[in-house]
Amino acid sequence: MTLIGLARTHSRVARRQKALWFTAIPLTAFATLLAAISPARPGTGGIEDLAFSGQIIAILTGIAYAAAFTDFFTASAELGMHELEASTPIPGGLLRTARVLGAFSVVIAPAVAVLLAMGLVQTISGHPWSLPGALAVTATVVAPAALIAMALSGVAGALLPAALGRIVAVLLWFFLIFSSSLLPLPTPNGTLFSVIGDAIVTGWFGADPMYPASGPLAFDGTPLGAAVSLVLQLVIVFALLLAGSWLAERTRKR
């Protein structure tokens, strides 16, 4: 109950960030449009379309989240709220979990709305598993990506001044989601570390990946490969959250 109560407040705090909506809503709308008209769209009218849409939404809304959460780990210290929170009997770990859950409930909302709407349309058109499919895509493709973008933003904000952190986080997100021969650096795309869910959509939803499998850590399109990729993404999220908390704490003590 305490966790829910705390998460509800942090959800409210995140929900009322105007800057978040100014970027997230247009990007979600653009992603939805792109998913509907893209020539790369599978066009099966089933789960493959949902997976494709989920990936486009994850890619584009990640830009908004990478830009919006630079104060994720530092806001409470900047406001002096960490002193007040630390004087209460709530353990720090519980509070941090509540903060993540609260923010996550907000960042996932546009994707849930769009994908459930698509799932509903598909259900009416004769695909009875589309609604649960939409939830599955949200949970396995969009959610890890949103969490990574959010945590990445927080880490950048804990390391750098907010404005610079925002730019660096967005650039890092671009690095994670795009592959370009112009940038001679290995990217996670095509591997089990892909943050846009390529391993997951191929392994669990039978969809085509955005980037073909490549490199020694290439995904293999199997359900096991999808599970491994999901676990790896969650490990990345956890590591980023820990790093962000640690960095913010270290900066505060300095």
Add this chain to the structure above:
Amino acid sequence: MFISIDHLGKDFRKKPAALDGVTLDVPQGMTGLLGSNGAGKTTLMRILCGIIRPSRGRVLIDGHDLADASTRRAVKKTIGYLPQDVEPYPNLTPLEFLDYVGVLKGIDNAAVRKQQARELIARVGLTDAQDRRIGGFSGGMRRRVGIAQALMGDPKLLIVDEPTAGLDPEERMRFRALLASLGRDRTVILSTHILDDVAQTCPYVFVLRDGRARYDGPTEGLIDAARGRTWLTAARTVPPPEHETVVNATTTGDGTQYRVITDTPPADATPADPNLEDGYMALALLKETP
């Protein structure tokens, strides 16, 4: 709630000890905590709130050692703390913020939290603004939200750091009256640079200087430190000599009249009844004289 502090010390890396051998008994009622910037007041309050651990010594609250994790958790449920620099989350309304603090303090019943929040908001005079976001509030209004949150859960120990900073005179007087009423049945530690607030509300005072206890006793006792040493000079056109510590100065048509603390009565001066400011300055002078 009775607090016993025994040889408390706190070191921070590469800095002189923030607290050094502080021993003090805090009785029920109101205690003023005085000291210059960097004297260790905030460090002491943070230790009492369980935010940081001491490097040495111990704190007993109602006989229970704060070093014990379960004691610390239990004590935290009974503490209300107003840090010096706290800005409540600007996206929340006072009602939502107090509800959040209620959850933090372990008040599980939502109806009880809301009821308490409404009562406290009324008590600090923010009922008309209870549904507006805190981000749009003036500094004084935010401070009042801070004061209200410290009272959530009806704490038995209230620790407030510069609570009246940023409040206008009317708000300050109202808050002083509120604190005095709270001090009747609980322990209140009031840290402030506004000596008048302490003089008006605290029967007991504790003075820290450079991390060490310099005075611990009745407020009247601190005032007595300046008795026989407080003088009001005649209007002068030249500043007082160095051995006379100026507490106050009033400009008149003939020059400036100084209120000074000194062991050597100035030739043109008349003795004055000391107040807490004089006592505090006299104590500071004692420390500077080896």
